[in-house]
Amino acid sequence: MSASSDAIIRGGTRLRVRVSGAVQGVGFRPYIYGLATRYRLAGFVANDPDGVIIEVEGDLTCEFVAALPLESPPLARIDHISVQEIDALAAKDFSIRASEHGRVSTRIVADAATCQQCLDELFDPNSRHYLYPFINCSHCGPRYTIAERLPYDRRNTAMGDFAMCAACAGEYADPASRRFHAEAIACPTCGPRLSHGINDIAAGIDGGQIVAIKGIGGYQLLCDARNHDAVQRLRRRKQRDQKPFAVMVGSVEQVSEIAAANAAELPLLESVARPIVLLPSRNNLAPAIAPGLSRVGVMLPAAPLHHLIFHALRSTGAWHRVEGPVIVSTSANPGGEPLPIDNAEALRRLAGIADLIVTHDRDILTRADDSVMAVVAGRRQFIRRARGYVPEPIRLARSVPPVLAVGGALKSTITVTRGRDAFVSQHIGDLDTAEGIRFFEETIRHLTSTLDIDPVVIAHDLHPNMATTRFAEASGRALVAVQHHHAHAAAAIAEHGLGGPTLALLLDGYGYGSDGGNWGGELLLCEGAGFRRIGHLAPLQMPGGDRAAREPWRMASAIFHLLGRKKEIGLRFAAQPQAERLRSLLDQPGVATTTSAGRLFEAAAALLGIATLQSYEGEAAMKLEACVGRTAVLEEGWMIDGDVLSFRPLFAHLIANNVGAAEGAGLFHGTFAAACVDWVARAARATGVATVVLSGGCFLNAVLADEIQRGCIAASLTPLLPRQVPPNDGGLSLGQAWIAALQIAQRPSAPEGTA
Template structure:
């Protein structure tokens, strides 16, 4: 070698951070190094991936590195430092490096097209194998115990590689080169029952429980009304809608209407459930009284195999098979992941329970997404998206935020990232609280974080609050609606003051009251209530949230028409005495936006009772085909918005349910825009945060941001998280982290 050539030879140390473990990044780097004739090594490190390359074309290597990364990878930062050449001759994948973690596990990904082709190739050794995967697809978060993401740190450590899999794992030319979940029929996980038995049970009208990626699922024929109704009885799920799965994107149009944005979501590697306009040609019990149906495509190889068996000649019909897919948990209980527990608890629910021997280390329900105003909106964020972090505007201290009690999530901050857990559910049973605590342990362990403080809701009697108080760390209490607003502020990296319109069902107010329709002025770590919806009585307290006719009665009473309650709601046993109850002083009141939807639904005869959260509002929304606005349908006085004039119109005899739903939605949205615009001008603030569970309503999610924009304001809406209580923990974490950064609270104190 000439002296000039020797001088051109360089050795670089390259550190890559981001989502770069468990995505085939090391094999990718290996192939890139081979292309440019470089020596050195690549390893998983605590900060991501560490690469050392030596040779004459190191600059070309660095330039190409971010351009052809694996599909599941996300590169946040590349640091390059020149180091002394070692005259290395080859390139290798080395042992993972220990140290303080700053990388992350990536989310589970649906089966890729190459694995799908192999799944149905009789010449391939993975033919019809339900656990086929590669570097670009398959389980990640749900099987990972800790970082670095090596096989020994996952549930796959229980399966010793056969000779063929070991050869693929070590072969740089293989798609399974260092694929940690690699397996085949000879050495990998196995189902307890064959695919033919599963398909036969579904085709025969039975209910089947199968162990999926993040937990057990219940399946049945979505065209079989009797099977779907039996599933409802057995699961004690009276009205709440079920999601359905079709076998391909081409089949979606058979059950629902879609647009390009919805199709893109369906086909994404996350494979969420997407809410679509229903064609109403499935079993009526799928989504009673609703205009939309949740649809998803197959996620795991197992799903594809079931559809393949259902399409066999003896089972084929004119229309493609459609399967109900719902989580296999009983009412209010967490998702089942343990085989023995599933066999015990699902006895009498499922006619067939299908287990397998690969452990699920982190449960993850299916994510649910809709498209509102042309953008994706989370309803439930879980499998396929978690634990993808939310990037923060600045680096903050490590804190744990424990969210609320409904639609629970937890958040952990690490440097300039916030990791929001998968949807856990409602914390109202001992099992759900144990699942909540397990999620915290798994997230803190996998991220390598020791929080310095715990943030929680202001409500003193939540299970999440009690958990926070039982931990020997500094505490930061955050008001519910402030947390809703702060979650959006943190997600958008907004600096400076903002007006926040938060519309939801219930939140403990800073005055101890029952809040839910709030205008807040937010600045740094503080918020001030500058407006709210007009208080409305809640006859029966919390019972009124489950019985919309009670909220309708409160509206009638407030309009001086309490004498009509007994006649309008004669089917309700206590209707005769409710007017007298409402006359008594000192009753519970609320400023909740959600309870206004309940009242409207009951007054229009749509829903007097509800069996699940938001049922009345969803059925009210389902009737909307366009909106109308009642001029002078609201009043604003001293920051208090009243919809009294609108409700006076809704109780008129000449208005039907559909017209009333259109009028309620249009007028409420217009009233909110007017309310926000006036307050923004008074406060001299241009940025408006919009959040709370009511923004899951597609009409509000479209018209209120649009109206704010038309008024010259800048609306900020949730994009990476749901607007409901699933986003609370991020807001809590952001406020707590900023407070600690400014002035750490005393241990055991509250802010």
């Protein structure tokens, strides 16, 4: 919690206190009520469009203001406290007033995992919430996914149609209750209900069935993670050949049975956001969980329903014969489409996938997938930022005008800015289907209306044919086009609050370059709203264009051709029907080229026999990383000619010496990282800039990120990785928004608030 206060006050007077931040729907008003009672103060507290307004009078107002930020509820986030002396009213008591309305500048907090107090009640036979799957209070439960608009009051949520019973109404109205104005309050008498019993769900999972449940932000598919046949059946039905599945365990104590978690990873698992966390696997689950990978995504129960499922599974005899229940928990989005959230839609779309579909009658108003995280280079890193973290804003270095940034076409997010806050949306996904585009547009409408933001400009990718670019152009608003890798760099610059010139090492898959080329391994010098490309990876032929990104053997063939060994292509890749034809294609003029770092990782994976084809984005690079036992550096394994970095010597060594997969993977990672550090260090000496941001999709590779960060530090540089957004395209919209805001600020008639 961070807070600032401009309070300079004296005791024995009446104060008007305004608190801004995430202070609605988190038990803040009853907290203030209790605090005022403790200090024997009169007055009131109420929600208003800016957050919370408090008026107090009495002898201990100074003590009240000093204590206010120190003991606030666990989900509250205080941005600022302002204090004003006003005329005393000789009030006799303290009350909680109804919300005030007007233009909104507060926000909703993210969904939060079930708190310990609710868990205690959930399994207490004497509690009226005993075994009730929708138990919640002011400290936990759904928030963003059930909110329609601000202020965050029950009537503005999916709970508006559920009339409270007398017991719930009593708790809701009692300032001493943990459920005072808990907008999602419910019980078995008056709240939402499941379509199937918990025992039916557990029996289905135990019996090898695939079960779909309506989760917090959308439907999830569950099955027994120790049942290889069930996992394979899920893969076939979901048409997901190789992409890894996440698994859920019932408690943090059980994590060690399936994965190794360190002191930085365990707190992530147990945080109220309950993300999926990538952990080193102990390889004792079904082999089909994460084929060819060394890490497995693990999460703990995020909702009461999850806890109840595990409770029921542990009660069945079958699970006493194994270490404990572990279930696959994956998004129920067939074919990469957006998560289903509507009951009728789920019954229709999941009928051919799930053996049992469990619905309930509380609507999900905003879909949000599970967040995915890892500990990289010693600190947390987002792979997918969604449920549990959205819509928490990213604090900017200065106030900016309202901007909408629409991100990219893959792993899409949007960002809207308001003052010093940048609100990055939940992960939307790929925009290559009509359903994906609808979800994208739905997210824009929801986020701008919920936050009451009318953008003065729309920022978009430089690519002219991207779906997000077409949306921006059709909007009729002022536009700012931002180069893809500049946006990657700007996202890291924005979250770290950097000013002045900054180097940026961008290791990525693909981005439309300022020259219209296929960029992906770039060294930029960024300053203000502009950038200069001061280096790039050596261009490599990309036979087949976009097809080469799905078939790594094609990029490996380009390496053979580069090294004058094209006759070996047919032999090395004899299993590929197009291999001989490709050899001729590489001799022809006009073959597309790329500076992509991602394509080099894929080429290495194919050369080492690790992956010649990809069924999902990043598969070859992830399997290459999984082969690394220890890294090594091939001296003279790279060349830097002017501003161009080439790995020709490294590839020549791998091929000439027929290096094995494990040795080759370690040598490739170590040499690639050392070369990048050398490249950046030379640029730092030439420019006098020692701060370098590291971004792009390749920095999801934990080995690469750690090696480059340590190398930069050893070279007396200051490396900074994205920490609040993913380094992949999920962070693009934040960078676009920051560049657009800086461009507006540079205009002669910049809107107020840009200084």
